[in-house]
C-alpha cells in the first residue's frame with residue numbers, strides 16, 4: 001500500500017518517540033559511560049567530540065549568558081552541560097522515559113513534553129536552540145516543520161545548533177541502513193527507526209531555499225573509528241585516544257566535512273526577522 005505523506009510523517013514520528021521511550025534506560029547507561037571514560041564506546045567518543053564543538057560554537061556567541069532550548073533533550077545530559085556552562089536552559093522531550101530521567105538529572109530545569117513540530121513555547125523566546133540526533137529520525141514534512149518551529153521560537157539574531165547524519169560518512173552507516181530497509185520491504189522485518197541522511201552542501205542550500213536563512217556546517221569525529229569500536233571496543237578506545245589530535249586537524253579541513261561521523265549545522269535567524277516569517281505554517285498537533 002502506498003502511504004500518503006501525512007501517514008508516513010506520523011509513522012516515522014511515532015517510531016522515533018516510542019523506540020526512545022522503550023530504550024530510555026539504555027540511553028541513560030550510555031551517558032553514564034561518558035562520565036567515566038569518554039573513549040569507552042563509539043557513542044561516548046562521538047558525543048565528546050560533538051559537545052566540544054557545540055560548546056565552542058555556543059560560547060563564542062553567547063559567552064555563558066542567555067536562554068537556551070535543548071530540544072529532544074533525551075535523558076538530559078546536554079542540559080546539564082549547558083547549565084554548567086552558565087546558560088539558563090529549558091528542555092523539551094516527548095518520550096516519557098527520557099523526559100522523566102532528564103528531569104531527575106536536572107530537577108530545577110523546566111522540561112516540557114512536546115514534539116519539535118509543535119514546540120510549546122511563544123515566538124522569539126530563546127537565544128539559542130540545540131538539538132542532538134533528532135532530525136535524522138523524522139520524515140521530510142516533520143523535518144521542515146521542526147526547523148520552522150526552531151526559527152519561530154528563536155529571538156531575532158538567535159541561532160540553532162543541530163546534528164544530522166552525514167550521508168557520506170566513512171563508517172558506511174548508510175549501507176547497513178539500506179540493507180535494513182530492504183529487509184523491511186521484502187521480508188517484512190520492521191525497521192526500528194528510519195534515517196534521514198544529508199550532505200553539508202545540500203543542507204546549506206536547504207535552509208537558503210526553504211527559509212531564506214544562512215546555515216553553515218561543521219563536522220566531528222573520524223567516522224571509521226565507529227567500525228573499529230564495533231569490531232573490538234578496546235582497540236576503538238586505543239585508536240580514538242591516539243588519533244584524537246589527527247581527528248581534530250582533519251575536522252578543521254573543509255573537504256573532510258562530507259565524510260565525518262557527525263554533521264553539525266548552525267542555523268542563523270535573521271536579526272531583523274519579523275514574527276512568523278517562516279515559509280511553513282505552524283501546525284499544532
Ligand SMILES: C[S@@+](CC[C@H](N)C(=O)[O-])C[C@H]1O[C@@H](n2cnc3c(N)ncnc32)[C@H](O)[C@@H]1O
Pocket residue numbers: 013016017020021071072073074075077078092093094095098114115116117131132133134137
Ligand atoms: C537519539 S535520541 C537523542 C537524545 C539527546 N538529544 C541526546 O543527544 O542524547 C533522540 C531523541 O529525540 C526524541 N524525539 C523523537 N521524536 C521527536 C520529535 N518528533 N520531537 C522531539 N523529540 C523527539 C526522542 O524521544 C529522543 O529522546
